[in-house]
Structure formats: structure tokens, C-alpha cells
Amino acid sequence: MGINEATTYEPKILAFCCNWCTYTGADLAGLNRMKYPANVRVVRVPCSGRVNPQFILRAFARGADGVMVCGCHPGDCHYTTGNYFTRRRFMLMKKVLEFNGIEPQRFHARWISGSEAAKFRDAVTEVAQVVKALGPAATKVTTQASSKAPASADIESSVQKEGAL
Amino acid sequence: MNYTEKTKLIQTRAAALLEAGEVSYVLGWGATRFADKTRARFARSPEEAATLVYNEHCTQSLAKYLVDDRWPETRIAILARGCESRAINRMIRDNQIRRENLLILGLPCEGTDAERCRSCRAHDPVVYDELLWEPNSTGAAAAAELSRYYRADAVDALSAAEKKAYWDDVYARCIRCYACRNACPVCSCRECFVDMHRTGFQGKRHSATDNQTFGVTRAFHVGDRCIECGECERACPMGLPILAQTQKILKEIEALAGDYEQGLDAAQDNYLGAFDLDDKDDFM
């Protein structure tokens, strides 16, 4: 982000989408050539029940301007019950984020089925607008120069291990 | 009955159990060199039983020690007030300890000088093998001076900006010593997420953000199983309001699902480990 951050600010939004419903719905939006803002980055997970609240905390800690968790509608979960747990977890998560001074408007959960391409487009568009209006997130780690994960050393060590595989 | 009499009762019963070899030790409190402080004491002989004390300074909840001795040869006797007994139930539910290894000596409690006792709604033990004295009818909820969610309520009353400032201050002071985790009776993982360098859930920097990640994650891990003993705050060397996070979770669960209290029996489910088809999703 440059000097004229205010005018060129494009938020980055992370969306966790379940493979069976929302990810398929997002693909369908593509097949139908629907247009939506390019702010969202999708992480494919097998089920919204796979999404650990810690992933959301991590995204905010890294500087995410918005985070979405999307899955099948209740009753439609590919794994029967996964999204019921999702619902409880993120209902609480939303309250906890607000309680912790993290703007709750930065966190969104949606049920989007494999056929609801338009709903995916609308949800992403809406969240992008809401988050853009909020401005850059203030939660980002600011106390040190590099916010990069201690990745390089880690990759080295795992690569060395890999040689044995 | 005053504390001297109660101490005597404890010492006598402990000595008898140890004399008979019924238990390997009695887990209680002993005196320290400070008049207003006590510490955990493991009485292993009738002589040591005479060093057990019981008074308003017994602020430490003893249950967490049980996970350090999960496979005792002989039963362990533990002095258990409301907080210890609830912790025991929850620890049994989490497969951490076994009821048959314990001889629970129930102590109806009137509170100690710890602040959290002023919001306690569970003075009487909910599980025990024997009660050392009769419950005090004035104990229980009526005696609570502070509301159940006093810490969370205070934060909830703040504006969004004030909340942020509040936690920025709290987590700027947190030194991430993990004493809260070590003291917590429902923190029973063999390896805590914060120590898992390879998985990397917890950043290692000393930054308010990483500290807050720890605080919020811990709240998520224990919040729906929290038995509200306040050991986390007692252990915190920085005097941080750690209970606020778990109280908030309990408060929200209660708002969503009705009466919710953990540790009442050893078969209780925790909120996040179950679901209801009719759960709300109006946060969407």
C-alpha cells in the first residue's frame, strides 16, 4: 500500500469455502461469468466444520481486512453434521471478536449452496463493500519490521526430511 | 463452626485415612511463612496430616494437581470445595482422571479472600464421598456479591473503541508466561497449541496481537468447559482480567442456549462439542 492509501485501498478478504457447496457455487459463478470484486481469496476446505477459529484469528493477526466462512446450508452438509458445529462455533466467534475490539463487520459467515452462484457473488460483493468502508484493519501486527512467518528455516528443515521420504 | 474446628476435623479425618492406608496421600492446604498465604500440601503420613490447615486464605483450587498423578497405586484423598468438585467432574468428563482413584472429602465453603470467590455461585461440593461438615445454607448463590459475569459485563459496557483500547492495554502487559494455562483445571492437553512450533498456531513474538491470539484461543479452548474457578486469574503474575474472556463465552452460550454451567456432573456435554438442529444463525 502506497501513500495514497485512502484512494487506492483494496481490502484483502480471505474466504474459507467448503468443497461441496460454496466452492462449487463459486465455480458456478465463474461458469456463468458473473462479475464480482477481486478482493476475495478462497481457501478450499473439505467442510466448513474444518475451519478452526484459530485460522480466523491468524488471518486477522496477519492483517486480513475481512474473513468469511462459507459452507452448505444446515441440513445439506455433505458430511451430515459438520456445519451445525460451524454454526455454533462462529456464532460465538462473532461475539468474541466484537468483545475483543475486533470490528465484527470484518467477519462474515454464509451458507451458500453449490447452485447459489448469485448468492456467492452477492455475498462477496457485499463483504468487499462493507470492509472497504471500514478501511484497513487495525489488528495487524505492527510491533516489528517483518510480519513474515518464520517460514524459510521451516521449509528448509522439512525439505531435508523429505529427502528421506 | 470456625476455621480452627474445621482444620481439626480435616486433620483428624486425614490422619485416620492415612493411618488405615486407605489413601496414598491427602491433598489439602498447608501454612506458609506468610500468615495470609497458604499453599497446596500433600500429607503422606498421619504426622503430616497434622500440618494441614484450612482458613480464608486457602485461595488455591487444588484439582489441577490430580492430572500429575493419573495412575495412583492407592486412592488419593482430595479436599474439595465447590470449585474443586466441579473441576473434578469436568476432568473426569475429559478422561483426564478417574473417579475410582479419588476419595473426595467435601468441604462446604464460605469463600476465601480471593476476588473470584465474591462471584462464586457454587460453594458446596457437587461430588464427594463424604462431607466433613454440613453445608452452610447461606452459602451458594445468595452470598455472591458480584454478578456471575462481572468481568465480561464490565467490558461489554465499553464502546468498540474502548474495548480495543482495553484489550490493547491488557495484552501489552501479558508476558505470555502461560501460568493461566498451567493453573487451569480444564487445560489438560499433553502439549499445548502454544508450544507446537511446527504447526505454528501461536506466533512467538512478544506483540500485543500474538498475546491476544493466545488469550482468545485459550478462551475458545476452555470457555465452554470453564467451571469458573478463577485459577487463571489467581495464577497470573500480571493481574490480568483473564476471566473476562471465558465469562464472555459462558455468557453468550447462556444467552443462546439457556442455563449453562459446567462441572455439575461428570457426564455433561460442552456446548461446542454438540449441536442443536434449531441453533440460531442470525449472525449471518
Add this chain to the structure above:
Amino acid sequence: MSKVGVFVCHCGTNIAAAVDVVRACEAAKSMPGVVHAAEYKYMCSEPGQQMILDAIKEYGLKRIVIASCSPRMHETTFRKMLKKSGVNEYLIEIANIREQVAWVHDDKEKATEKAIDLIRMAVAKVCRDEPLKSQMIPITKRALVIGGGIAGIQAALDIADAGHEVTLVEREPSIGGRMVMLDKTFPTLDCSACISTPKMVDVSAHPNIRLLAYSEVAKVEGYIGNFTVTIRQKARYVNHDICTGCGACSEKCPAKVPSAFNKGLSKRPAIYTLFPQAVPAKPVIDKDSCIKLKSGKCGVCEKICPLGCINYEDEDMEFTEDFGAIVTATGYQTADWAQMYDEYGAGRFPDVIDGLTFERLVNASGPTEGHIVRPSDGTEPKTISIIKCVGSRDPKKGRAYCSRACCMYAAKHARQIFGKIEGVRVFIFYIDVRTPGKGYEEFYDKTREDGAIYVRGRVSRIYKEGDTLICQAEDSLLGKQVRVKSDLVILETAMEPAEGSASVAGMLGAAVDGDGWLTEAHPKLRPVETQVGGVFLAGVCQGPKDIPDTVSQASAAAAKVIGLLNKNEMESSPMIASVEADKCSGCSACEAICPYKAITMGEQPGREAGGNSKKVMRPIAVVNAGLCQGCGACTVACRTGAIDLLGYRNRQILEEVDALWV
């Protein structure tokens, strides 16, 4: 270095028109771990794949990222390709830059930035991918069919005809289910018994079918291909190995109780066969009504039996059998209308009967030998009212759903009445008439031509005036209250899941919906499968349907079973949960959250802290690779992260998140 190769696909112009693929490819080259990046017109094409294979050799690539269309499109294609290269087929990630970038964004600059982000995330994840290997699960080549109605019979016969062993478990003393209670079937009006009893005989005679009547499933363990089922054979008190089914015992038995099969219209002895053509055609003693078993006196059947088959000491017996697949065909029961509809007399009027009772009444082998008479006085009714949707389409009193068969069932009853009573008048009260089915609408038309009077309206009250019953309703087409004097009233009651079907579903781990029907894995594309691998659905247990649909579904379920049993072993997905035993604290949070009962608590020996340096057995979670479907719900329940999902490990997802904010 990780030796990651990145391959950016143009997809013709599909991607290249909206994303600067050359820039994306250049950006990929500087990402950590990447040693080679290339772009090409069609990565999925033969030359595209060859290009990747060549690069693997040339650069010694160990992990691959392909930026292309959705992984749902070509992930399997590229996995197959990797199999040829010697690189494990799970060391690949796909960055979806077509469906989720090129096709949805107009601004090329932003689209390219997003594509680069997605590639960076895929690279971060692929660096943490582990080589995975799928396991082969052996398959027991035997099927269990639960329920011996027409669905269970059809499924069992189809599977057995394909050459596989089948065990058919039926809780009643005979197979046949609801269909054998019926007199005739729509839309052809052929005799129900004539078409179902030969199938019943086929079952008993089939060399591949083991029929266990008067038995129940008590316990189900295991998973697809490998179920171990405990079956309880209820005490029959009659040795079926010797019994010839001569019937002498039933004739002489002095105890008489209402026959449930005949809906209480007749009595049966305590030692009985369900109906004359029962299969097996051998009696059992109903211990609740046998005088000998209740009071110790009597013993007539023992005296009369020429072969000494009677054994009053008989007890329930349990045994286990292994199966590779299970078909649930637990069927339905009709709603207990008397409990729901006080305004219909709640059972106080003997001449208000339900449709199944009418079937016994009109059945030539039934208690009245097919004469339609009033249960109260045995006279022939001259006016008959039929009320549809009793308990169906009535969310206030009964069920919200339509029971599907009743419209045709009611029309059939009218036709049967016309065939048997000269000059009879038949009124049919309806909400709608639904006749989707081959020949159904024609059947309904003929019923009206024959003289059935259809009245549109729900009957609000039935009351008695002298000997006759008055059905009061608002005719919603006339907008007037009508009262119909009726000698007999037939209620076409709702279908409900059979009693006990929920407990069968529970044992199988299969889901039921709010009404108690078993839930199919997908309402359109997997209609006879449940979400539990190896468990299939046949007939009404999945939802109300008529006989043709039931039989079709049973054959469909059989086809699925045959497909499974034809294999010797099956491949299981390696992307499943995995427990790091050392970290597991045995808290069992994952066990409770698993929808497939795939996690059980096992034990791990070791010298543990707090174990007084003895060797102790510590509880730990164990994942059954055959049951786990890889949803990952357990991973979130596990606070310590001891249980993790292969292919979607905590660490991999965290790396993806981190990669977005470099």
C-alpha cells in the same frame, strides 16, 4: 530448496485474456521453494502434461502447483499424470485462476494480482503436502437386508440372483410386509397376494438367501465392506428344523387374541402363523398370550404336535455375522389416527376404519372372506365415505408431507367397493387429487366414471345419528357445508416410519430427517445411498412411495450392493484424519463430534508422567480409515491439534493464510 514447479495454464484465451499469465509465471519464479515455472496454452492437454512430466525430470521437481481451472475439474487428471512421473500424486495443489479469477474479474491488473496471490497460497500449501497412500479395504461378499417387505424381498432376490449371499432379517414371523395385507394393487387391480407370495417363496427357496424371520438386528459394528452385525433370533418355542407346518397346534390352541395382521377383525391363537401363505410357513408362540408360558397350565400344542417341535424353554438367541453391505428396508406403519383425530370419533365408532383395515375386510382370504360389511353389525353398507389425507398434509395434527400413495389407494378402494356392492354410493373427500404415475390418471378417471363422488374438502367432524355416521365437511368448490350419511367411513391414513426404524438408523449411523425417514446421501444423485458407506436404502423407509417405486428403488439399491460386492477390495481416500498418539490426551472430544463413528478410544502403552514410572495404558483416539470420510470436524474439536486432517493439515491451512500477507 523445496523444488516446486509452477505451471500456469492459459486455457486457450479463457485465462490468458483476463490474467497476465506471463507476469504470473514470472512472479511464481521468485516464490519460496519454486525452482521452475512455465506457462502453456493447455496444461491438461497431452503435450501440456508431457511438458510437466519433462520438467519434473529436468529440474528434479518434487512438488507441483498448477494454476488453471478449478481443482474440481482437473485435480484427478493431474493426479493421474503424477502417478506416471514417480512423484506422489498428493504432492500437487491447484490454484483456481479460471472459475475464481479469469471468468469473474474484468480488471486485468487486479485479476493478475489475485492470480499471483492464489499461486503463492498454493505454493505455500504444496510445500507442506505429504506423500499419501490410499489403503485397500477388503470386502466381505455378503449382504444384509433389514426388513422383509416387498422392498427387502426384491433387493434380496436381485442381490442373490447376481450370485452374492444375502441374509434377510424380518422381525415378524413371516416376510411379506404390508403388501401381503393388501387385496389388490393399483393401477392394474391385480391381486396383491398373487404377485407377492411367489416372490416370498422364491426367497425361501433361493440357495443364496438365508432367511431369518422373527429376528432383529441388535448391533452393527464396522464399516463399508466390513460390517459385523449382531442378530437376535427371538424365541419361537417351536423347533423349525423339525416342524413341517402342519398347523395342528394352531387349530387346537385354546388361547385367542386379536389378530394384528387382520387389524383386529379376527382372532388368532397364541401359536400361529401370520397368514396362510406365510414364509416361513411354520408357527411361533407369542409368549404374551400363550397360557402355558404365562401360567404354566395348558401345554396342548406340545401334546398335539406329532413331531415334538414344541419347546417352552426356548430363549432369544444372539449371533454375529459379517457383511460387506447393508440394505435398509424397514418400511412404514400407518398413522394412529385415533390419537390425532378426536373429531373422527377417536376410535369410538367401530364403523370408522382405516384403509389397511378395509384391505383385510375386502380381501378374499381375510376374516370376512372378502365381504364388505360393517364391523359393528355385519350388515352391508350402502353408502361409504372415504377420507383422504388423514394425518398427511396436516402439520397441525399429523405430518406435513403427502403420503403419495393415498390418492390412488382411495380410488382403488372405491373401485373395489363398486365391484362388490350393487348400487353402493361412494363419496371421496379430498384436498387435491394427485395421480402422477403410469396409468394413474386414467385409473382415477375410470373411478369417477364408475360413479365415485369426489368432494373437495377436509371432513371436519364425524358423528353418529342413529345407526349411520354423518361426515360433515365444507365442500370448498360449492362453498357450502355438506353432510354425508355414511354406513362406513374409510380413513386413508398417513404413512409413518415403522416403529423401531430410528433405532435401526442409529445402529447404522445413518441419518433420519425430522419426520423420521432415513436420509439419502443426495436427494437427486445418490438416492439409494446413505451418507454411511455401504448402507443403502430401499422402499418406504426413505419416504412414502407406492409399490412400483418401492420395487424400483429396491432394485436400484441391489445394483449398488452388487457393484460393491463384485469388487474384492476397495480403495479408501487417504485424505482422512490421523492421530498423533503422543499428543493425544484422550479427552474424547473428537469421538463425540465425528458423524461417522470413525473415532474410538483405544489405548497406548507407555511410561507416563504421573504413572509412578510404571507402564500404563493411556487412552488415545484411534481413527478407523474405513469409516473416516475426511470432513475434518474432529480437528477443530481437538484443542491440542493431535488429530489432524491429511491433505488439509492445520499447518497447511495456516501457511495458506500466511502466504496471503507477505
